[in-house]
Amino acid sequence: MIAAGFGHAAIAQEHYPTKPVTLIVPFTPGGSNDVIARVIGQRLSQIWSQPVIVDNKAGAAGSIGTDHVAKAPADGYKLLITNNNTMSINPVLLPKTPYAVARDFAQVTQLGAVPVVLVANSNVKATTVKELVALAKATPGKLTYASSGSGSPQHLSAELFKAMTGTDITHVPYKGAAPAITDMLAGQVDLQFGAINSLLPHIRTGKLRALAVGGTQRASLLADVPTMAESGLPQYDSEIWLGLAAPAGTPAAVIKRINADITKILNEPEVKEKLAEQGIETRPSTPQEMTKLVEKDTARWASVIKSAGIKAD
Template sequence: MNVKRRFLTAAAAGLCLSAVMPAAHAQAPEANWPSKPIRWIVPFPPGGAMDAIARTLGEKAGRTLGQPFVIENRPGAGGNIGADFVAKQPGDGYTLMITSIGMATNKPLYRKLSYDPIKDFAPVGVLAVVPNILVTNSTQPNVKSVADVVAAAKASPGKLTYASAGNGTSIHLAGEVFNSLAGVDILHIPYKGSGPAVSDLLGGQVNYMFDSITSARPHIQSGKLRALAVTTAKRSSSMPDVPTMEEAGIKGYEVSPWFAVFMPASTPPAIVKKLNQVFVAEMKQPDVLERFKAIGAEVVGSTPEEAARHLQAESVRWTKVITERNISMD
């Protein structure tokens, strides 16, 4: 990193002997960054894909930078509690946040948002995409494809149900996009987390479920759930035999839940750039790739500029979807 130094000199006017002021150099705050531990906010509970990604990269990047990343979970309100906290921190490079597609969806979902997702943060980079997946109880003999779901939904409009881990989540929105593009009306049943939703799906209380591939895969591998399609534009490398929604016949369908890193808006660009470069380099390491694959994460590794453009585009897209489907968290 280039460090700019300014040397200031002055002479005493009107004196025979010139007096030279001591040289002073003003060093930019990023010159010695990091010089202390870095706080990494995870705005969701421990145990999920987001938390796993933060802990994996934090461990690796901490060794590279010579300072530890201290993971701090601040869950609540769809990620808003953690995001509000980070937005109010000084931009000194010692606070960052990993967050999700919620940065693009929470503003239209919550009427009184205490922060601005675009103005209050400096994007560091999009780290990864973790697909959602449409599943059903494997004991249902007549549901073996997305086409079967569409046919059943059209035969019984408004009578079939899909579960999600909660209102306003990417899983919920994946179902609403499905309803819109498939021209069906499957009723959304929100739960407080994936666990109880899966239990009711296995118990026959709901017909289908959109879930994160991270939490659904063990049930699919055990044979309890049947995977019908992933929501991303490309197949998942961790479950390559499962088709995409597009391949399954839902034209134009693509919901790619992403995880990205943000810092307070006033963080020096040099720190943002350096952190981005460290993360991108770490995500090329075989052990990190293996850990990401284990949770179903597909590495992205964007630049800060690409992350900013992505957030803008996603904000426009999801505001339109949320408005058209009349979804609100208030």
């Protein structure tokens, strides 16, 4: 009877999915997490011949939706769209985070990345990172940078930059990216480390000046803008990544199937193009590579949070 039970389990995994699958997005509709979930979900439903439902469960900086999946059955029918906040920052920054990443989740794959760009408003007398560092050191505390909130990826990206360059730049936190950009355009704040999809329209019109890209490779939408490494900071690495996770204990065969199908989707030219238009670069990976990315990111941001004394809003 036991052997027969295992046999039925293997058959179920081989034919996964046999019913609708839900992708939980722990943020409101419209953001990068939501965009990539809907693009991938549409293609998965075609490949699997099963409905793939995108369900937005926002709140508590992504913790509500993330915890919902942590407590879901480990059968592959409820999956989580992840990012730096939910997997690497919240567990360090928010003491009451209800889930533990290593205990509660199996990483499935990286989905993509949204490049982080360092921009300056037109009043700042610097066109390169080198010039900006010189200016900041000549006028300590005078330059300001905006973020979408204390403990946000934008905030941490700037604090990492300050630590690596030994500069004193004043943080001006906002409640969201939109008001931060509005004040930058008005010249009330000097700098910002922000997501490329939010800043690109203003870079293209010349209202904001892109000084560098935070990741280890140039952004396809800003191919003429150097990376931080090319600008003299070889150890700097900051981008907003997107991933997929399942509840811990999900059968390996199910994870393998999901990973293979999503890798295929992310390599399709039309999918790559559709996501690129939204500022998302596709980055499929193995589950092991994704696990290492989460661990590396958590260690990096934990160090920044501790050294800068960052507290959540």
